[in-house]
Amino acid sequence: MTGAARTVASARSSTSSRSAPTRRRLDAVTSTGGRIPYPEAARPLLHDTIVTAVDDLVRSRGWSATTMSDVAAAAGVSRQTVYNEFGSRRTLVEAYVLREIEALIAGVEEAVRASHDDARGAMHAAFGLFLxxxxxxxxVQVIVADAEGGELTRLLTGLGRQVASERIGRLIVEVWPQVSVADAGLVAESMARLAISHALLPTSDPEDTAAAVTRLVGPFIDEILAT
Structure with missing residues (x-):
């Protein structure tokens, strides 16, 4: 289980956030009706098992020292199976980063919805929880410890930031429909950049950082909610 998913799971009795992509893929398959061929039904589990192996290896040795053969051995499948599922090492690590950021954002979404009647409070809670x-x-630990090269950093600050920004933007419009898509996108992009920056280069306690960011961005939030 990812670090983010472990923490979310400790606060909830539901299945961990990391398994959500697998559940969605399984739901999409079963919703078509009829008998599902075994290879098709098993593929989401295979996908998640391989990405979980990446997570385990990143913890123990970092990504730069991990080969596709290492991933295959950790997942209990052949090297060719890993390539058949992901195509390349780059695609595999992208899937890993996406799953990790989705687990983090799932917690943020819950925090925002729980405080939807207090936008500043929701921002504070969500930002602090993310950190x-x-x-x-x-x-994040591997990058912060400077034990990893630039690939994970580039993916987290690029692909990870993009996914986080899109998810947060949609969430803002959902929770506060009076906010325009453009303003929601501006807030989401700013918050995603700030959150990832502070996660990778922490300078203070998460609560203190969340309070400072809320003071900074809060007036604009008040403005767009009042329109």
């Missing part, structure tokens, strides 16, 4: 979850996230 707390990130501090327990192996992907």
């Amino acid at each position: 707390k979850l990130a501090s327990d996230e192996p992907l």
Whole structure:
């Protein structure tokens, strides 16, 4: 289980956030009706098993020292099976980063929805939770410890930031429909950049950082909610 998913799971009795992509793929398959061929039904589990192996290896040795053969051995499948599922090492690590960021954002979404009647409070809670979850996230820990080269950093600050920004933007419009898509996108992009920056280069306690960011961005939040 990822660091983020472990922390989320400790606060909830439901299945961990990391398994959500697998559940969605399985739901999509079963919703078509009829008998599902075994290879098709098993593929989401295979996908998740391989990405979980990446998570375990990142914890123990970092990504730069991990080969596709290492991933295959850790997942209990052949090297060719890993290539058949992901195509390349780059695609595999992208899948890993996406799963980790989705686990982090799942916690943020819950925090925002729980405080939807207080936008500043929701921002404070969500930002602080993201930083707390990130501090327990192996992907972030490896980068912060400077034990990894630039590939994971580029993926987290590029692909990870993009996914986080899109998810947060949609969430803002969902929770506060009076906010325009453009304003929601501006807030989401700013928050995603700030969150990832503070996660990778922490300078203070998550709560203190969340309070400072809320003071900075809060006036604009008040403005767009009042329109």
